[in-house]
Amino acid sequence: MNTLTKAVLALAFSAASAFAQVAVIAHKDVPLDTLNKTQLTDFYSCEMKLWDKSMPLLVVDLKLQSEAKDAFYKFLGMTASRMKSIWLKKLLMGEGVEPLVVRSEEEMLKKVATTFGALGFISSSKVTDEVKTLLLLAPTEKQP
Amino acid sequence: MTFRDLKLGAKQLLGFGVILVLMTSANIFSINRMRALKAEIDEVTKNRLPRALAIADLNRSAFDLRIKQLQYAFAIDSASKKIQAEATSALIDSITQNLETYKRLKTEAEGRQSYSKKEEKLYDALESNWENYQDLSLTFLLLLREDQMQGALLLLNEDMRQSFDDFSANLVALVDINKKDSFDAAQRAEDAYRSTRRVNSTLLVVTILVSILFAAGLARLIVVPVRLLASAAETVARGNLTVQLGIRSKDEIGNLARSFNQMTTSLREARAGMEQQAAELQAKNAALQRTMQQLQQTQTQLVQSEKMASLGQLTAGIAHEINNPINFISANVGPLKRDLTDLFAVLSQYDNVARAHKLQNAFAEVETLKTQLDYGVVVDEIDNLLEGIAEGARRTAEIVRDLRNFSRLDEEAQKLASINQGLEATLLMLKNQLKNRVEVIKDFQNFPDILCYPGKLNQAFLNILANASQAIDGQGKIFIKTSYDGDIVTVSIKDTGKGMNEDVQQRIFEPFFTTKGVGEGTGLGLSITYGIIEDHDGNIEVYSAPGKGTEFVITLPARR
Numbered sequence: 001m002n003t004l005t006k007a008v009l010a011l012a013f014s015a016a017s018a019f020a021q022v023a024v025i026a027h028k029d030v031p032l033d034t035l036n037k038t039q040l041t042d043f044y045s046c047e048m049k050l051w052d053k054s055m056p057l058l059v060v061d062l063k064l065q066s067e068a069k070d071a072f073y074k075f076l077g078m079t080a081s082r083m084k085s086i087w088l089k090k091l092l093m094g095e096g097v098e099p100l101v102v103r104s105e106e107e108m109l110k111k112v113a114t115t116f117g118a119l120g121f122i123s124s125s126k127v128t129d130e131v132k133t134l135l136l137l138a139p140t141e142k143q144p
Numbered sequence: 145m146t147f148r149d150l151k152l153g154a155k156q157l158l159g160f161g162v163i164l165v166l167m168t169s170a171n172i173f174s175i176n177r178m179r180a181l182k183a184e185i186d187e188v189t190k191n192r193l194p195r196a197l198a199i200a201d202l203n204r205s206a207f208d209l210r211i212k213q214l215q216y217a218f219a220i221d222s223a224s225k226k227i228q229a230e231a232t233s234a235l236i237d238s239i240t241q242n243l244e245t246y247k248r249l250k251t252e253a254e255g256r257q258s259y260s261k262k263e264e265k266l267y268d269a270l271e272s273n274w275e276n277y278q279d280l281s282l283t284f285l286l287l288l289r290e291d292q293m294q295g296a297l298l299l300l301n302e303d304m305r306q307s308f309d310d311f312s313a314n315l316v317a318l319v320d321i322n323k324k325d326s327f328d329a330a331q332r333a334e335d336a337y338r339s340t341r342r343v344n345s346t347l348l349v350v351t352i353l354v355s356i357l358f359a360a361g362l363a364r365l366i367v368v369p370v371r372l373l374a375s376a377a378e379t380v381a382r383g384n385l386t387v388q389l390g391i392r393s394k395d396e397i398g399n400l401a402r403s404f405n406q407m408t409t410s411l412r413e414a415r416a417g418m419e420q421q422a423a424e425l426q427a428k429n430a431a432l433q434r435t436m437q438q439l440q441q442t443q444t445q446l447v448q449s450e451k452m453a454s455l456g457q458l459t460a461g462i463a464h465e466i467n468n469p470i471n472f473i474s475a476n477v478g479p480l481k482r483d484l485t486d487l488f489a490v491l492s493q494y495d496n497v498a499r500a501h502k503l504q505n506a507f508a509e510v511e512t513l514k515t516q517l518d519y520g521v522v523v524d525e526i527d528n529l530l531e532g533i534a535e536g537a538r539r540t541a542e543i544v545r546d547l548r549n550f551s552r553l554d555e556e557a558q559k560l561a562s563i564n565q566g567l568e569a570t571l572l573m574l575k576n577q578l579k580n581r582v583e584v585i586k587d588f589q590n591f592p593d594i595l596c597y598p599g600k601l602n603q604a605f606l607n608i609l610a611n612a613s614q615a616i617d618g619q620g621k622i623f624i625k626t627s628y629d630g631d632i633v634t635v636s637i638k639d640t641g642k643g644m645n646e647d648v649q650q651r652i653f654e655p656f657f658t659t660k661g662v663g664e665g666t667g668l669g670l671s672i673t674y675g676i677i678e679d680h681d682g683n684i685e686v687y688s689a690p691g692k693g694t695e696f697v698i699t700l701p702a703r704r
Binding site: 063079080081082084085087088089091092093094098101 | 216229230232233236237239240243244271274275278279281282285286289
């Protein structure tokens with residue numbers, strides 16, 4: 001592969017990822033309307049177990065590799081594997097609630113829409129009004 | 145501008161520059177290679193080694209994790225469960241940390257392109273293995289929490305074991321790759337070191353060779369032209385000014401050579417001018433000498449011809465005076481003889497009369513006288529005496545004729561004369577000198593008389609023949625040969641005498657040049673001869689060598 005082809009491919013991928021905008025979604029009843037990155041990290045790494053005093057937090061993760069999953073973890077600045085080791089440690093120490101694992105974005109949407117206190121992520125194009133969008137992740141640059 | 149045109153200093157600088165460039169390039173090359181070596185070694189110590197360590201750590205931690213998970217599952221109370229949980233947690237941290245360390249190192253290595261696709265693939269597999277194992281671990285923990293011990297152990301023994309094996313296998317493969325890569329890197333470093341050493345030694349040798357060549361070349365550049373100059377200068381010193389130096393370089397030596405060439409050229413021109421002047425002078429000198437020689441010759445000839453003329457007149461006078469008395473003698477001898485015969489007849493008649501008349505007694509005294517005087521002998525003697533007188537008269541007449549013949553020196557005008565007769569007359573003059581000692585061999589061709597000064601020619605022949613006679617010590621021969629081809633008369637006079645060397649031959653025609661002792665010769669003979677032959681528009685040449693005799697060849701135009 002020569003340099004030119006590489007450059008063209010890189011452009012193509014960045015264009016693709018530009019479209020792969022990820023939305024952080026939650027159950028309609030969650031008390032927050034927006035999330036920042038720190039909050040999102042805290043929520044996902046089970047530092048916070050509740051939305052508020054009355055609403056438990058349930059993190060939903062995608063089992064399989066997908067563009068949305070990659071973009072999401074990239075935004076968090078860690079890998080899925082790293083996140084899992086955090087969850088694993090929390091679970092070992094009896095400190096956390098295990099995340100719900102779903103197999104597709106469609107399932108994710110369904111799960112978040114139907115589970116009380118659920119927090120997840122899908123491609124923004126797949127978002128419906130069944131869920132609340134808390135954060136639109138900026139299209140991430142493809143990592144060099 | 146070629147190298148040849150540079151000044152010596154520039155040439156030297158250029159040479160040192162070349163050497164300096166060579167040495168510098170060798171150094172730069174070494175430094176570069178050393179940098180590459182250092183980079184390679186740095187890569188090994190700062191990246192590959194930590195990577196390998198991280199993987200090794202991972203391997204051990206993963207193995208420990210399995211054990212801890214098992215121990216966790218079988219922990220009897222909550223306290224020991226907590227301990228196992230903490231240990232497991234620590235192992236997970238360690239694995240995560242090692243993975244992150246590895247990832248960081250991998251990213252760095254990717255930036256330097258020292259990360260293989262194969263390793264990348266293995267690492268990706270490892271990551272996903274680890275994620276998978278963690279997923280399974282999560283499930284395992286959930287099962288334990290829900291007290292499904294059976295299911296948890298099954299999971300641990302089946303799925304998790306499988307996942308762990310995959311993880312382990314990939315780890316081993318990674319370790320192998322790292323080992324190989326490290327070994328390859330070391331090999332590359334070794335190769336780089338070797339090639340650097342080789343190239344460096346080669347460059348060193350080349351530099352040394354170039355230095356030596358340059359030094360030799362520079363020395364040659366100076367020494368060879370200087371040697372040329374020296375030998376050229378020597379040649380010039382020996383007087384050869386045609387030397388030109390073929391040194392064309394434009395440096396100091398070239399300038400020197402050009403100046404030298406100019407110098408020899410000007411010297412040559414100056415000398416040529418001098419030589420020309422000298423030649424002109426010499427020519428003038430020679431002309432002068434010739435003129436003087438001619439003057440001397442003329443003078444000598446004048447003196448000689450005056451002398452000879454006087455001698456001729458004298459000789460002619462004497463010959464004439466002697467001729468008359470001789471004529472008396474030769475004219476009177478015959479009648480005298482006749483008269484005496486008559487007288488003897490009378491006397492004999494006297495005897496007859498006395499015997500017939502018996503008068504012997506009366507003439508007894510006469511008879512006695514006859515006997516006393518040997519009368520018979522006297523009669524015979526008178527005959528002989530008369531013969532002698534007649535012979536003497538004849539020979540005297542001959543000599544006189546020859547004298548007259550020779551002394552025709554006063555002849556003013558040319559006349560027809562026989563060359564052969566002239567030679568004969570001259571030989572007669574020398575008869576006494578040659579007699580009993582020198583044999584004259586004549587080979588005369590008959591040819592008509594030619595217009596000449598016979599007396600002068602005779603004198604010329606006389607001089608040559610006299611010299612020939614004197615050149616012969618003791619017995620010898622003189623060959624005289626005449627020939628005629630219608631236009632030219634050639635007279636060759638050749639002796640068997642002692643001959644002459646070149647120097648003498650060169651000078652024999654000079655007036656007053658003589659090989660004889662003082663008082664013996666005037667040194668005029670051959671010069672007069674030469675003058676005489678010239679007067680006849682003829683030519684005289686001499687061929688001689690010491691011990692080989694001498695030959696004079698005279699050629700005369702046969703005018704009539």
